[in-house]
Amino acid sequence: MEKVDCIIVGGGLAGLSAAYGLASEGLEVMVIERGDYSGAKNVTGGRLYLSPIRDIYPELWESAPFERPVVRELVTLMGDGADTTIELASQKFATPPHQSYTVLRARLDQWLADQVMEKGGMVITKNRVDELLLENGKVIGIRAGEDDIGADVTIIAEGVLGLLSSKAGLRSEPRPEDHAVGFKEIVELPPAVIQDRWHLNDGEGAAHLFMGSVTRGMLGGGFIYTNKDSISLGIVVGMEHLRRDGEKMDSWKLLDAFKEMPQIQPLIAGGTTVEYSAHAIYEGGIAKVPKLYGDGYLLVGDTAGLSLNALVTVRGMDFAIASGYYAARTVLDARQRGDFSAAGLAQYEQSLRSSFVLKDLETAREIPHTIENPRLFTHYPQAVSRLMQDVFTIGPQPAKKLSSVVIGGVRKDFLNLTTFKELLGMRKI
């Protein structure tokens, strides 16, 4: 059997990040990617939080094909007939170094694959890994078509479904309650129009999230991220909710209904849809993160359950890149010692624990079941918007004092036992 130092299954961000770290140190690394190119199969919302990973591979980001730095954050709470938008325009976000950038994966992943190859790593595209090869419980390599290839260590970066790793018993099969599905369109718009619609200066970007009637009470929401000359427009909805309640509507129609909302229409008017995509998202949180390493292997990125949906912040790409980096460091150290057993690779989990990756996931431990609450997607967006509407209303009747409008609204929609209990629950997140 042909053998290399390290095989990486999957050339997405996690796999390529690991490959970059290893190739930079001269290891013989082979990434196997099933798409025609890296990124061909990959979908994200879009935005990469760069600040947590800027110091990982600091030389790399200067040339990255980012779309726009996000300087404006918008959240729209959609009620029936009224909605409230919170818009944060922060000097801090507008001033370099920018904390986050919008991205398109076909561009970003291909660029990272090029960086890997420049360091001497191999990225073999158009090839699917069919199986992980195990010997006495140790991963010793992979099978792709007719070829068996061995490696000291295999880094499994196959993304959210984890088909090969669950088949080999290295993690469990994906469950609907731990996942959401996102589907999105890329809608082309001229840069000047994008800047006008989201109040941006030249080159600046916005992230605009939507909660409430978008998902008809199902866990999830809508999003728009502004790219250079297009927007990424999509819906995320919890799979278990969709599976149980979605009967009322075909999933794909949710996106059309979203596009037809009067709040969205003016934002996309004149735009041309050029691509439609869909992808699963892991939302199980840290409680369901599988064992991250074992004899001869490491799990990275989405395969390892390293992603986080905290409603207004969605993260996975930064975790993917960071876990790839720590996997590479671990392999380099294990190689020094010549020990690729589970014990030899244990440092991987320790380094994730002392980094932001598992720390942030730990902080967010309670989020998955807190956001399971359908009232977050129905009652609250509705109630906030109703209250705002009352505050701004001048009717034929004599006006009430502002304080009594607010207190009345708060009493009606917020001062009750359910809300109180939910607030207590929210404190945990």
Add this chain to the structure above:
Amino acid sequence: MSMSIEAKLGLDVFKIDKERHITIDTEKCRTVCTIKACLWVCPANLYEVDDQGNHTVNYEGCLECGTCLISCDHRALEWHYPRGEYGVQYRMG
């Protein structure tokens, strides 16, 4: 402004394999499944029931999201990624 789902899929690049990557154990659909979630969860709307009452999937337009696989209670699907070089190829992603 609203496009049909077929028109949306028509925007994507697909390299279609003769070999199908999803097969359905239709017996399970007929006999044990009550929810039949595959009929509405698929973002590409690829599942149908044919005239004979068999569940079918138009695998050619698959976006490879895995939603049908994860949502099927009865493990009626044999689902793997298309062979290397085949399936959807996103230009933006």
